[in-house]
Amino acid sequence: MSKYPFNKTEEEWKKELSEEQYRILRQKGTERPFTGEYNIHSENGTYKCMACHVPLFESTSKFDSGCGWPSFDQSIEGSVEYIKDTSHGMIRTEILCSNCGSHLGHIFNDGPTETGQRYCVNSVSIDFDKT
Numbered sequence: 278m279s280k281y282p283f284n285k286t287e288e289e290w291k292k293e294l295s296e297e298q299y300r301i302l303r304q305k306g307t308e309r310p311f312t313g314e315y316n317i318h319s320e321n322g323t324y325k326c327m328a329c330h331v332p333l334f335e336s337t338s339k340f341d342s343g344c345g346w347p348s349f350d351q352s353i354e355g356s357v358e359y360i361k362d363t364s365h366g367m368i369r370t371e372i373l374c375s376n377c378g379s380h381l382g383h384i385f386n387d388g389p390t391e392t393g394q395r396y397c398v399n400s401v402s403i404d405f406d407k408t
Contacts, residue, residue, distance in 0.1 A: 283329040283377040294328065301401045302328050302379040305364075305371070310345025313400025318347065322407040324398075329377035331356060333403065334396070342388070342395055347403070349396040350388045357396075359384065372396060 285293070290303050300306040310316075315324065324334040324347070333356045334349045342348035355375060362371040362383065372381045381402045388395035 279378065281374075281376060281378045283331070285377075290328070298327060298401055301399050305380040306399075307382075308346070308399045308401050313346060315347040315398075315400040315403060315405065316345060317341070318405070320405070320407050322405055323353075324349075324403045324405055326374040326377060326379055326381075327402055327404050328379040329374060330404070331374060331376040332406075333357060333374065333381070334398070336408075340388075340390065342397070344395075344397060346382065347398045347400055348388070349398065350390040350392040350394050352396060357381065372398070 291299055294302060301308060321336050323332045325332045332353050334352055338349045338351045340348055340350060358373040358375040360371045360373060362369045369383045372384050373379060374381060382398040385395045385397060386393055
């Protein structure tokens with residue numbers, strides 16, 4: 278049984294998500310930089326988890342970091358889980374949706390705003406609700 282409030286079997290996820298969404302959200306993949314729908318996106322609204330639709334980031338926290346993925350300087354309180362990631366010979370902090378455990382991306386301490394944080398998120402991991 279999953280520790281997350283919203284959980285499904287991997288077979289259920291495979292049926293609901295596209296192949297690319299499953300690869301990134303459930304298998305911790307990464308989309309190619311500068312290819313995602315929300316990399317250069319500046320509408321007002323809320324970015325939510327593509328898998329379970331829980332709000333994750335407000336558009337007011339989004340900024341253009343030039344890294345090729347959507348970047349935010351803070352998440353909605355309680356919406357993101359932080360996991361130490363030592364894959365690929367690096368030490369990073371992975372970010373997951375705290376509601377369903379889906380992989381969103383990584384957080385870095387090199388953001389240009391007062392938070393000093395850069396949530397580097399795969400566009401495939403999020404959806405957008407315009408306000």
